[in-house]
Amino acid sequence: MVAVVLIAAALFSVVGSQTPAPVAVATTPTVEPSATPPRVRSTPVGTAAPRPATFVGITASIPVSPPPAPRSSPTPEPGLWRLEGYIVDEAGKPIENVCVVIGPVPCAQYSPHTDERGHYFVDIAAAGSQTVLLAYDFYFEIPGRQTVWLRMTPTGSTTFNAILKRG
DSSP states (O other), rough: OOOHHHHHHHHHHHHHHHEEEEEEEEOOOOOOOOSSOOOOOOSSSOOOOOOOOOOOOGGGGGOOOOOOHHHHHHOTTTTEEEEEEEOOOOSSSSSOEEEEEEEEEOOOOSOOOOOOEEEEEEEEEETTTSOOOOOOEEEETTTTBBEEEEEEEESSEEEEEEEBBOO
16 A cells, blocks of 8 residues: 555656746737838939029929829818919829928938829918018929929918929
8 A cells, every 4th residue: 555655656756847848939910001001203203492593482393184083182270271282294294202301300200291293282380460471492303303492372272283304
């Protein structure tokens, strides 16, 4: 009887002392698909702002016949005015990914760009009747084309369409 107890105790000590081997779990990060495929921006981030030779006024806007929008643009919030329009080439075809820059800063990663129809929009603060009117400088650039500089003092939402010539 003592031998049976000793054998049982030995079995318990051997089985009880063994620690389970760690289970290796292969973890691979799940890559979330992007909501929209990334597009290559034509103006590299950090490109220095060009110096304007001349500015054009809002009256230099040209008539365009854009294709219909696949979805409507949101309307500006109260207290904002919208500058919007189309950027086209000499043949009147839309130019995608034109950087729309406000002020003397360079084109940046999150600067507005034209869409596949050449359309852009920028919302700016509306000036009230007691506010000093501000002049805004915008420029439209893409490598391989001449930059267009626009200087305007808005008095409400405005449309500005432009041709970016090669060169």
